[in-house]
Amino acid sequence: MTQFLAPILTLTGLGLLFALVLTFASKKFALVQDPRIREVMEKLPGANCGSCGMAGCARFAEALAKGEAALDNCKVCSEEAASEIAGILGFELSLSEKKVVSLRCHGGKKAGDKFIYQGLKDCQAAAQLLGGQKLCSYACLGFANCQRACPFGAIRMSAEGLPVIDIELCTGCGKCVQACPRDLLVLIPRRGKVYVGCSSRDPAKVVARVCEVGCIVCKKCEQACPVEAIKVVENLAVIDYDKCTSCGECIKACPRKIIFGRK
Known part of the structure; x- marks a missing residue:
């Protein structure tokens, strides 16, 4: 019985060690998502039509939050929703003509x-x-x-x-x-x-x-x-x-x- 104890303890110890390393790595290298992205996503129409030039509304929301896209690129967004998104992102609303x-x-x-x-x-x-x-x-x-x-x-x-x-x-x-x-x-x-x-x-x-x-x-x-x-x-x-x-x-x-x- 004792001949199996050492391998079991070794594997258990390794498992705990790897778990600790992975936990540390997940916290150390975690990508923190801008909380505004989720808020913007909730205001976008969710049509995923691609008229903005992005793969979908999620990617467009991310680009908006990073300042990489203009809000009026979305042709589907209502003026009310656009105004709310501008408020979330903290910029002045300027929309092109519908x-x-x-x-x-x-x-x-x-x-x-x-x-x-x-x-x-x-x-x-x-x-x-x-x-x-x-x-x-x-x-x-x-x-x-x-x-x-x-x-x-x-x-x-x-x-x-x-x-x-x-x-x-x-x-x-x-x-x-x-x-x-x-x-x-x-x-x-x-x-x-x-x-x-x-x-x-x-x-x-x-x-x-x-x-x-x-x-x-x-x-x-x-x-x-x-x-x-x-x-x-x-x-x-x-x-x-x-x-x-x-x-x-x-x-x-x-x-x-x-x-x-x-x-």
């Missing part, structure tokens, strides 16, 4: 097809096949990449095969903008109530041949605007939101009904 997504194509079934596409139902894939199935090289391909990219369910596809944006759900994160191979989704100021639903830069004769509703460069919108907030630039009506008062005169003047207003 934006919302706008669709620059309303052709859908009114924009003609040049062939019957039977490939993968994906806009990127369709765009790589002869530039897509639409006659208009600026037209929405309608395969819902933007809808799938939206982390907030703010986009649905209509019967026309066009994205419909719910501005109440849209946070302006820009994920759908990145997903569109034709750059048809753009971020505009949320205060802007009027937008042009076309992106074609083609001459009027070409637009009239390939789409029933595309901008035909008639300039009636430009002539109707009382504050000169809309100009035709490179065959397309463009709105200056610093001037636009959302009066709606350009909407009434457009013969193709391609300028829209929203609440």
